[in-house]
Amino acid sequence: MEKMLIIKDMLDWFWATYPTADRAVSLDVAKMKEYFSKEGFDVEITSYNSFDFDKDYENYYVLYGSAEDFCGGSKDYIEDVLVWLQIKGAYLIPKFQYFRAHHNKVMMEILRKGFQDPHLKTIHTRTYSSLEAISGKEKHFPVVVKTAAGAGGGGVFLAHNENELYKVAEKISRLVNKQEYYLRRVFNIRQQLLKKQPNRINNTKFIVQNYIPNLTGDYKVLVFGDHYFVLRRLNRDGDFRASGSGKFADILENELEGLLNFARLCKSEIPTPHLSLDICFDGHDYHLIEFQCLTFGFKAMSLSEFHFIPADAGWKRIDGKVSPEEEFCQAVTYFLRQHSKESEK
Numbered sequence: 001m002e003k004m005l006i007i008k009d010m011l012d013w014f015w016a017t018y019p020t021a022d023r024a025v026s027l028d029v030a031k032m033k034e035y036f037s038k039e040g041f042d043v044e045i046t047s048y049n050s051f052d053f054d055k056d057y058e059n060y061y062v063l064y065g066s067a068e069d070f071c072g073g074s075k076d077y078i079e080d081v082l083v084w085l086q087i088k089g090a091y092l093i094p095k096f097q098y099f100r101a102h103h104n105k106v107m108m109e110i111l112r113k114g115f116q117d118p119h120l121k122t123i124h125t126r127t128y129s130s131l132e133a134i135s136g137k138e139k140h141f142p143v144v145v146k147t148a149a150g151a152g153g154g155g156v157f158l159a160h161n162e163n164e165l166y167k168v169a170e171k172i173s174r175l176v177n178k179q180e181y182y183l184r185r186v187f188n189i190r191q192q193l194l195k196k197q198p199n200r201i202n203n204t205k206f207i208v209q210n211y212i213p214n215l216t217g218d219y220k221v222l223v224f225g226d227h228y229f230v231l232r233r234l235n236r237d238g239d240f241r242a243s244g245s246g247k248f249a250d251i252l253e254n255e256l257e258g259l260l261n262f263a264r265l266c267k268s269e270i271p272t273p274h275l276s277l278d279i280c281f282d283g284h285d286y287h288l289i290e291f292q293c294l295t296f297g298f299k300a301m302s303l304s305e306f307h308f309i310p311a312d313a314g315w316k317r318i319d320g321k322v323s324p325e326e327e328f329c330q331a332v333t334y335f336l337r338q339h340s341k342e343s344e345k
Contacts (some may be wrong), residue, residue: 001042005057005090006032007064007081008047010074015065015295017324018302028325032063035329048074051081058089063332066102066295068151075103093332094272098293103149106205108290115269119262122287124210131173131202138165144209147172152244153236158211165208173202211240212287215280217249218242221263222300223275224327225334227318228260228308231300243278248303255281260308260315262286273335274328276300298324 006029008014013026033043041061046052062085067074082096092099101108109125128134145168147155155172159165175181181201188198217234234247259279266277266288276296278289301307306319 001040002061003059004036004041004043004061004063006043006045007051007062008045009065009067009078010047010049010069012047012049013065014063015298015328017298021299021303027328031323031325032329035326036332039329039333048078048081053084056088057085060085060090061336062090062092064092064099064294066099068103068295093335094274094293098270098272102292102294103151105146105150105207105290106148108292109207111270112288117265117269119286120266120269120288122285123212123289126208127205128169128173128208129203129205130200131169132200134165134169134208138162138208140210141165142211144211145169145172146207146209148205148207153241154244156241156243158240169206170202172206173204175201175204212280212282215240215242215282217245217247218278218280218289219251219259220300221259221277221279222296222298223263223267223277224301225273225331226309227322227327227331228263228315229300229304230256230259230308231303242280257314258286262288264310266291271335271339273331301327 006014008026008029011026014029014032015027016024017027018024029045033045036043062082064078064082067078069075079099082092082099086092086096097107097111101111106127109127112121112123112125115121126137128137141162142158142160143165145157145159145165149155157168157172159168175184184199184201188201191198215235217232220231220233222229230251232249232251233242233245234249235242236245236247239245259281262279263277266279267275270291270293272293274293274296276292278291280287280289301322301324305321306317307322308315308317310316
């Protein structure tokens with residue numbers, strides 16, 4: 001019997017779903033354990049707070065989440081646990097690089113560079129390690145500037161020229177700790193007076209991307225195995241961002257098949273059971289804005305009365321609400337049927 005480990009987070013949650021649009025709850029790990037046990041797995045449940053580093057987890061399948069707390073301390077600890085599990089021969093689902101890409105747009109864009117299909121690379125991204133690194137690099141405007149971390153449209157800016165770009169980059173590349181940032185600025189004045197090397201204080205990474213004009217919104221597509229959930233989002237009032245707007249609209253039928261085909265193309269490049277895609281359509285082409293592989297919001301599932309599955313003639317609509325726990329688990333079993341342990345190394 002193959003063994004599986006489910007790791008709950010520091011709040012004793014495992015991911016989150018939405019019984020209503022404005023209330024989140026943890027997935028029920030007891031239901032998940034029951035599902036996987038019926039599929040033939042020997043399931044253990046633990047948490048990051050009570051993790052046993054003396055236990056042998058060789059050949060375990062590991063289902064885990066990430067963290068979104070301020071300053072990232074929890075995520076840093078989670079990374080330690082996951083690296084240790086890999087060293088001991090466990091199989092992380094999804095792979096470690098997709099954990100690194102969670103709330104880390106720099107890593108996400110590095111992974112995009114490895115995609116084979118050029119249709120997934122119409123968003124052209126430059127990654128920068130610091131404010132100094134951007135000097136004179138951007139020639140075509142407007143551009144979208146994003147912090148590496150952030151969700152819901154936070155940390156996303158539009159720069160129309162080099163002056164605006166520099167102001168935004170100077171702000172978002174500052175050290176996270178504001179008090180430390182200003183203390184270091186004072187220290188650097190002293191260093192300059194002494195003709196010594198100043199500290200680098202604008203060295204928080206960020207990205208710059210090409211801007212796609214005239215969009216009224218985008219689509220959030222959640223992929224769980226071969227089940228596709230779609231939510232159309234409208235832009236914020238007077239803004240170019242749809243993420244975090246809270247403004248939802250009916251799916252445009254003339255865009256649906258192309259959207260689903262594009263989402264399936266994305267899934268073929270990203271080997272993970274669960275996938276969250278932000279996709280936009282400019283009237284001619286679909287564009288992959290961002291993707292996440294774990295601990296993303298379930299609203300596209302929770303708010304939907306139907307979902308789609310691939311069919312011989314294209315796509316089939318399945319009406320009715322779903323169980324988030326069942327969707328999560330079936331996606332894992334679907335994934336494991338397609339990926340052996342050897343291919344996951």
